[in-house]
Amino acid sequence: MRVGALGPLMVWTGDGEPLAVTGARARRLLARLLVEPGRPVSADRLVDALWGGPDAAMPRHPYASLQGQVSRLRAALGRAAPADGRSRLVHDASGYRLDLASGELDAQRFAELVARSRRRELGLARSRARRARPARARPRRPGRSTPRRGARRAPVQRTGRPLGPVADGLPPRRAARDRGRVPAASRLHEEGLAIAQELGLRTEAGKRLCALGRPAFLAGAYEESRQRHAEALRLAGEQSHRAGEADARIGLGMVARRTGDLAGAEEHMQAVLTWFRDAGYAPGTTLALAELGFTAELWGDADRARALQTEGLAAARALGDVRAVALALEGVAGAAAAGGDPERAATLLGAAHTARTSVGAPLPPAERHDVDRTWSARLSALGPAAADAAFARGTAHPPDA
Incomplete structure (x- = not known):
């Protein structure tokens, strides 16, 4: 049983x-x-x-x-x-x-498999640390010179454990993410997916699929990302797991917009917006409004794009989320560009840049698609000098959207 x-x-x-x-x-x-x-x-x-x-x-x-x-x-x-x-x-x-036997309770079995995976990860880390020990800590072979005094060595604790997130007790997925090791984080999510599938944990499997679909999207592997999120959506639907459906639809909507399927993007993001509004989840609402605004901009509907992005900006400011404010400012900039106001677009991009810089969260290259599109259009309309000047004004004196 x-x-x-x-x-x-x-x-x-x-x-x-x-x-x-x-x-x-x-x-x-x-x-x-x-x-x-x-x-x-x-x-x-x-x-x-x-x-x-x-x-x-x-x-x-x-x-x-x-x-x-x-x-x-x-x-x-x-x-x-x-x-x-x-x-x-x-x-x-x-x-x-x-009085359940070992393996009869899925939560215990899941914990056992996760602990086994973490022990294996820690064993690999310790093995790497041992290999990184200073040469003079090992027996010297003939002909090998003694390391010079003060040479930089790998940071290793006395136990042989490496310094960093794993040694500090953070979960391996969090440690991999914090170090920026996306392939390592993806491998751990793959292990989590395999464990969830083995135990028949469809809700957890859906979460792992979304976590794997996101880096695939950022890497430009849009079909892989679409397949991961589509499977997550199917599993969430079978479980009537609305939050899981929303996560999967966000991924599917982003892939659809990036690949030119604007109707699909709007369908997914409108469903997400409806659910987040019903649930009263403001962070999700701001994201959905931004995505719908970018989609309206690509449709050529500047007025609707401006309305959606302005609504999202107000919600982000009420929430106090600086990164959400920056995303909304970038969206309003795109709408301004589509509406024929390139100088305002450049100024708003400057304000968004200041907001992101203030919290140490610059846009990574893989997420600059919308900003680069807007900036390219502003350069064509204003020329480099005028565009740079408007951008600088926005960084110094953020405008009201």
């Missing part, structure tokens, strides 16, 4: 057939026991978990009612693993606990 706590709460038989745990309180009981798998939970705490809400009516005999829910859940777990005859829900003087 297998119990799924990551994503929707599920129970499967040994043959992989889903088994329903009927009754909202039986499912709540299972969820509460899964918070501390293998540890006893007292009857008082379980009663509070099942009927302790402000709107819940406590039964007349709560402990008898709890025993009824325990019997229902125990029977469901017994149907999932009838062959061994072992009860997965046991009771002792301390309370009730789930």
Whole structure:
């Protein structure tokens, strides 16, 4: 049998057939026991978990009612693993606990596989550190000169662990990202995807697919990025995972716009905008408005582009996100350029540059597509000297959009 706590709460038989745990309180009981798998939970705490809400009516005999829910859940777990005859829900003087074998709980199995991957990554890091030790720490072979005093050596701790994010305890994916090692981060996401697929964790698999689709997009591998995000969208749809659908649609919308499919880009980003507005998620709203504004600009609709980008700028300023403000300013600049105001476009690009510089977040080359397009148009309209002067004015005195 297998119990799924990551994503929707599920129970499967040994043959992989889903088994329903009927009754909202039986499912709540299972969820509460899964918070501390293998540890006893007292009857008082379980009663509070099942009927302790402000709107819940406590039964007349709560402990008898709890025993009824325990019997229902125990029977469901017994149907999932009838062959061994072992009860997965046991009771002792301390309370009730789930007695699941190794590999029967997806969260534990996922943690084991991640820990194994991290141990392998740490082993590789230690191996690299040992190879990087100073030459005089190793036996000198005949004919090899002694390193000169003060020569720069690889930074290695006494344990042999390398200095940096991995040694400091950051997760390997975060460490790879912080060092700018996109290939290493992608490899770790690939490992995470393989683990999620092995465990049938479709929600987690969708997250890993989006994480792999983003660097593919930045590298110009648009078809690979599209395939990754399309598969993520399919998995999210199967799980009714709206946030996952939004993440996948953002990637698909960006790929569509970059490859000239403006109708597809608008369809995806409009769906994203609707969901983010309904959810009240301001960072996502600002991004969707910027993408829709750039799409309207490419359609040749300067007025709509300006309206969308101006709305996004107001939302970004209310949010206090400087990078979102910079993106919106770049969008308003594109709309100004499309509307025949090249000097204002150059000034707004200068303001966006100042905003990005203030938080140490300049646009990487792979993300300069829209800014470069706008700047190229301004150079053609104004000439280098006038464009540079307008840009400089924007950096010194950011205009009101």
